[in-house]
Amino acid sequence: MDLSNVTTVEETLKHPSFYDATWNLQPTRSGHLPVAAGRGGPLSIGWEVHGEGPIQIVFVMGLGSFKSAWQRQTLYFGHEHYKEYSVLVLDNRGMGDSDKPLMRYSTKExxxxxxxxxxxxxxxxxxxxxDSRSVHIVGVSMGGMISQELACLIPGHIASLSLCCTASAIENTSPTIWENIASRAALIIPKGVEESVRGTAGRIFSLDYLVKPDDAQVPAKGTHLVGPPVRPADAPATTSKADWYQMFDSNYQRFVAQEMNKRKDPRFSTKGFLLQLIACGWHHKSTEQLAAIGDAVGRERILVIHGTADQMISVPHGRKLIDSIKPAQSYIVEGMGHAPLAERCAWYNQTLADHFANGEKLSGRTPKE
Incomplete structure (x- = not known):
């Protein structure tokens, strides 16, 4: 089984649903905040809050991705369950709606x-x-590295911490440090677009997931603050005239549509990608520092998730986090790739919801059973 017979990039660009790949999830509030005064700034960070519920979540995205990459979680928590949750998503410096200054980036910054x-x-x-324990932090990949830094900076404000498909440092495991770094660098090394997109998909997702029919749960009509697809005025004639979101032929084709929409977006920055990549390469938390995170946040509040088929950050990195932090809850998921937010979406959302409920209970905001 391979990707040799999947739909091509050219075919996907002509697919009627090409512009439907990113959903029009309208935030409850949004803005741009000048940050980093005295730290090389100010620079502007683009943010959105979806929902109006009492359980406050921040989703921290990984390398080279927009905040909209969390759209399946934003939809579930911030729109379908908007009275229970308030969801903050933001673009890290270097990407999306945030500024892209030419300077040294770090996960701590x-x-x-x-x-x-x-x-x-x-x-x-x-x-x-x-010790307010007011926010639930979820980070994936580089976002998980940033979340480790948040755990060092504001441990008493954290109701729960979820570290997903991430690492305390990119280390000389199997694959080696050079293979792990090469997996990231390969995302932008010049090559044909077909080879580039196919290679990116294979590093992020398991092959088994990619070849299956599109399984996305698109927004239902009438969902709170979800608008119809946004399509450009000059969209080709093949673009869907449907007034709502349509399906793709496979999970791979949905990824291709999302990836090509991002690459065509002027808010995507190769410079920002490289600066974020450097931040990932320099991120480091020792075994002692990881244990200190467990002490400060509380192991009963920490969840670690990793997939055995992750080709971006290999599974020994996840095992090290588990062995060092000793979280109350951890999953090494057989056959899962680097993006449970899409590949195991229903399971991932429910696992997070249960983890948030536990964090709320530990913080005294729900009746004890």
């Missing part, structure tokens, strides 16, 4: 950016008690 946004939107109170 990006975490400090996120802290300023969290304070700005009211998810944490800088003048309140240090």
């Amino acid at each position: 990006m975490a400090l950016d996120a802290v300023e946004v969290l304070e700005h939107v009211g998810f944490i109170d800088p003048n309140g008690p240090a």
Whole structure:
């Protein structure tokens, strides 16, 4: 089984649903916040809050991706269950709606950016008690590295911490450090678009997932603050005239549509990608520092998830996090790739919902059973 017979990029660009790949999830509030004064800034961070519920979540995205890459989680928590949750998504510096300054990036600096946004939107109170336990942090890949830094900066504000498909450092495991770094660099090395997109898909997702029919749960009509697809005025005649979201032929084709929409978007920055990549390469948390995160946040509040088929950050990195932090809950998922937010979406959303409920209970915001 391989990707030799899947739909091509050219065919996907002509697919009627090409412009439907990114959903029109309208935020409850949004803005741009100047951050990093005294830290090389100010620079602007684009953010959105979806939902109006009391359970406050921040989803921290990984390398080279927009905040809209969390759309399946944003839809589920911030729209379908908007009265229960408030969901913050933001673009890390270097990508999307955020500024892309030419300077040294680090996961700690990006975490400090996120802290300023969290304070700005009211998810944490800088003048309140240090043990408010007011926010649930979810980070994937580079976002998981940033989340480790958040755990060092604001441990008492964290109701729960979810570290997904991430690492304390890119280490000389199997695959080696050079193979792990090459997997990221290969995302932007010049090559034919077909080879590039196919290679990216294979590094992020398991082959078994990619070849299956499209299984996305698209927004249902009438979902709170979800609008119809946004299609450009100059879209080709083949573009769907349907007033709602349509399906693709396979999970791979949906990924291709999302990837090509991103690459065509002027907010995507190769410079920003490279600067984020450097931040990933320099991220490091020792065994002792990981244990200290467990102590400070509370192991009963921490979840670690990794897939055995992850070709971006190999599974020994996830096992190290588990062995060092000793979280109360952890999953090494057989056959799963680097993006459970899509590949195991229903399971992932439910697992996170249960973890959030546990964090709320530990924080005294739900009746004890």
